[in-house]
Amino acid sequence: MNDVSKIYRTIFITFTTGLCLLVALMPAFAFSQTEGTPIYNPPQKDAETRRREGGDIGSATANVSRGMTRGMTRGMTRGMTRGMTRGMTRGMTRGMTRGMTRGMTRGMTRGMTRGMTRGMTRGMTRGMTRGMTRGMTRGMTRGMTRGMTRGMTRGMNRGVTRGITRGSADAIEQKLANYLSKQGISLYTDETPVQESEGKVEEGQIQEDTGEASEDSANEELAQSGEESADEQETGAHGGPAMPSIMAPIASLQTGYTTKSQPxxxxxxxxxxxxQIEFTLNEYGKTEPVLETQIKGPEKEGMYQINLADYNVTLKPGVEYEWFLAIVPDPQERSGDFLGSAAVMYVEPSANLSEQIAKASPAELYSVYAKEGYWYDAIENLSRRIDEKPEDKTLRSHRVALLEQVKLGKVVDYDRKQL
Structure with a gap:
């Protein structure tokens, strides 16, 4: 097993080394045979990749290098920066919002649920227990006491009173009847006493006023549902403009240099x-952006420019800045932004470079900038010359060469179509 592992390890090391050499030598193979082609020399060849594109630019060599560099560098730098910034911001915002919302909701729900459950359980248990105990105790005690007391008192009072009254009346009536009998007079006549018939009260039917409310109409109108119509939906998220497939900074993979404080x-x-497209310029390591503005979206495919002088923004020498272009479909969910970014640094030219710039002709100037590692000056100078001479295929082929050297893939096709 050890011998097999060594063989596999040797094959892997050999393959990786050969692949790295191939990637490193591809630009030289591609451009060494073309005379006059500008060669871009990155000022820091082993620096981390700082460029990001919106969409797939379709560069195979870029995919190889990014897989080895972007994962490690961006994961550490951006993860820490964004993690701290977004973590604190979202933690405070969501914590307060969710805390208040959930606290109130759960408090009310649980309070009502528990209150009703416990209240009903305790009420019924305590009510029945206390009711039966107290009812029986108090009922029996009070009933017997009051019944005996009131019965004896009322019985004696009423018996004595009624006995005396009724007994005296009967005795007087009997004596009077005997006396009249002796005199030949009858107290009671033979005629049957006419008993007055009790008048019957005619009972009228009492008609109750029912007070019935009138019936509701059967054809009551339905409430509005609030749903959007099909036309409104079409003009919303599904009716918006189509998203471009690619949006990329015309920049080097690593931090690009410029000789201008307002590049x-x-x-x-x-x-x-x-x-609108959101443009943001950040000073590396700072939380607040140097510039954050909206630029008008273009009407067609092409390469466009942002001049920092138009916004009165001046870069500090030797300080790295990162600039972003973002299409924001949903401002409430920025994770869905379609964006591209790159890094720029203002580096004052050396005396030697200043001398070369002074001696170079307009046709050579962008090559001088590229050779010395000043990407932004090289591409700006070359693009300006193409705008002045759009039919010059040599100038356009030189821009194709520069774009290929920084692995901009499908972006190169824009210039190739015009060659």
């Missing part, structure tokens, strides 16, 4: 975008 930043978009 021009170039970017590419694969199609029109009718809404």
């Amino acid at each position: 021009v930043l170039e970017w590419y978009i694969s199609g029109p975008w009718a809404d």
